[in-house]
Amino acid sequence: MKNKYKRILLKLSGEALMGGNKALGIDPATVFNIAEQIKSVVDSGTQVAVVVGGGNIFRGSTAEANGMDRATADYAGMLATIINALALQDALEKTGVDVRTQSAINIQSVAEPYIRRRAMRHLEKNRVVIFAAGTGNPYMTTDTAASLRAIETEAEALLMAKNGVDGVYDADPKQNANAKKFERLTYLDGLNQRLQIMDATALSLCMDNDLPIIVFNLKADHGIERVVSGEDIGTIVSD
Numbered sequence: 001m002k003n004k005y006k007r008i009l010l011k012l013s014g015e016a017l018m019g020g021n022k023a024l025g026i027d028p029a030t031v032f033n034i035a036e037q038i039k040s041v042v043d044s045g046t047q048v049a050v051v052v053g054g055g056n057i058f059r060g061s062t063a064e065a066n067g068m069d070r071a072t073a074d075y076a077g078m079l080a081t082i083i084n085a086l087a088l089q090d091a092l093e094k095t096g097v098d099v100r101t102q103s104a105i106n107i108q109s110v111a112e113p114y115i116r117r118r119a120m121r122h123l124e125k126n127r128v129v130i131f132a133a134g135t136g137n138p139y140m141t142t143d144t145a146a147s148l149r150a151i152e153t154e155a156e157a158l159l160m161a162k163n164g165v166d167g168v169y170d171a172d173p174k175q176n177a178n179a180k181k182f183e184r185l186t187y188l189d190g191l192n193q194r195l196q197i198m199d200a201t202a203l204s205l206c207m208d209n210d211l212p213i214i215v216f217n218l219k220a221d222h223g224i225e226r227v228v229s230g231e232d233i234g235t236i237v238s239d
Helices: 028-043 058-066 070-094 114-124 141-150 187-192 200-208 223-228
Strands: 007-012 048-050 097-104 128-132 157-162 183-188 212-217 235-238
Touching: 007 028, 028 048, 028 070, 028 223, 048 070, 048 141, 058 070, 070 097, 070 128, 070 141, 097 114, 114 128, 128 141, 141 157, 141 200, 157 223, 183 187, 187 200, 187 223, 187 235, 200 235, 212 223
Parallel strands: 007 048, 007 157, 048 128, 097 128, 157 212, 183 235
Antiparallel strands: 212 235
């Protein structure tokens, strides 16, 4: 496989780790499949960083809607991302990949603190780096964390792995059979049409720093590998 990108950041939602038959939690087979795909990408010469969400364990916005303080709920969500990061780390290590987890909040017993220069050095040594705990700040989504970490680590593309959706549509394809899929979009199209690519802060960060976003279906056969090799299997958001 000849890869299009030298370094990418992969954004995984917490829901992507559940598998098809779970309402919450982590499906080991699904996580191992993701790890094997990442290993294939690393072995073929592309450096990989990962940002994981935590919605399969705890979702701050839902807790807030039920009366929980928003900042407290967001910090609880950050801890959920650390659980997911450790699960992915373990699966990657079992496939033989050298991996480091860095957390934006101090939890030194299980993860390194996030230090940009250290993360860059890990990537240069072909280690996978998993970024956990979002940005470390409440009111900021893991999409924003993914955009920020991709820019900080000089990734060439941000891969948004969706759970069962193969790109960006003008309506929810699960509810509207006539929804139109976009092959390519500009950042402004995504912002102006509110197309649910990611939150507006994250999308604006990518636009301001000219970072391409590729939205694809994680459940597609060898989806991560195919995107990294340059195959058009999703939606590309760029200038």
